[in-house]
Amino acid sequence: MTTEMSPESVSGPSSTDQSGPESFSTTASKVTTVLGWLSLASIAALLAFGLLISPPEISQGESVRLFYIHVPSAIVCLYIAFSITFVGSVIYLRKQSVFWDLVAGASAEVGVVFLGFTLATGMLWGKPTWGTYWTWDPRLTSTAVSFVLYLGYLAVRRLDMDPVARSKRAAILGIISFANLIIIRYSVAWWRSLHQGTTLDPRDTQLDDSMLVSFFLGLVALSLTFAWLVIHRFRVAWLEHQLEAQQLEVAIAERTASAGPTGLAAGGA
């Protein structure tokens, strides 16, 4: 990802120049442009297959179509997004790498959006099938807990405190929160549950072909969209980090100048 960052894309505006957005470089690159178009194309294909080509289900009827976005969205946030946050957090704690700290944060931010989408589509699906939007079922409850945990993670990332200590705390929370994903994964096996178990059994021949295609299109579309969003989100964060570092340097220079030759040696203010 870093190799795509051209040198001028991180320059940003100078600290004394409050100019318009034209002084910012774009966060887009050839790779993200292609990724963006692929996301759009796969979403179009998903809409065609999910809404038009695939048949209604024998007992659920039309509401089965929520399956093609609900499950892929859950897979993208729970398996991909928060795993990236976990890995980024571990690497950050070991190497204090700002890059991985920002990757972890960007992935969690987009992941929380997908998790909210998963909960929303699940509730919309629950009403016509189960008969209720929400019930305190093990999987629903553990997923709601994760949603709150990662909201907390994002809140910690914005605490007004020393950036290094803040990133450390966020990383620790990013690792702890990951443990709950294991509970979500096995909740339907450990507890009796209203929520259905794992759907994608490779031996399961019950899934109609066009349903299977719709599901995989959902997986591809949401994964590509996720990747596109995370790369852009990371680049914005990276630019902000550069800007902050630059401003700190200017601030130090200004202070050194104002304090005079003996200013800093005397211990400052």
Added chain:
Amino acid sequence: MVDNWPHSSLQRSDGSLTEIDLTPVEPSSTASRNKLRNRLLMGGVLVLLGFVLFQALTSARVFFRNVDEAVAERAEIGDQTFRMQGVVVTEPAENSRGAITFQIAFNDVEANIVHIGEEPSDLFELGMPVVVEGHWEGDVFASTQILVKHSESYVADNEDRPGVGENPTYESESNDGVG
């Protein structure tokens, strides 16, 4: 694309920078004690989490019983509210007071259900696995909520396929959980 990341607050609208306190911070003598306290606190939280998880795992079965267990434990359950799961084995009917009456079964043990409350979903019918919430009133289970468990299999609704009523594919799952 440019969002309000907190670090940018270093810069004022006139372009100057807000003052940053660059005074060296005295290393705290209580730092190591704080570290120990934090670790103890964190350990305490983890132990508490483990306890809650253990409690949830062991009590989950009490809250969510299969019909055969609920019938066997009827005396000790008393009038406690709990959830019972089974498959609808008789055609649901509406009685004179507007209640829905039907029977559900699990492991060949049946129970009479009288449901007064919100209408169940359209999927509710003979042969579907359900979870009912309520309590025992004598031999009858007084239900306040019917939740329909949909199965993991998705079958295309083709015209040449028989309807659900003629082809009940739903069987009681051996979902025994941990308890």
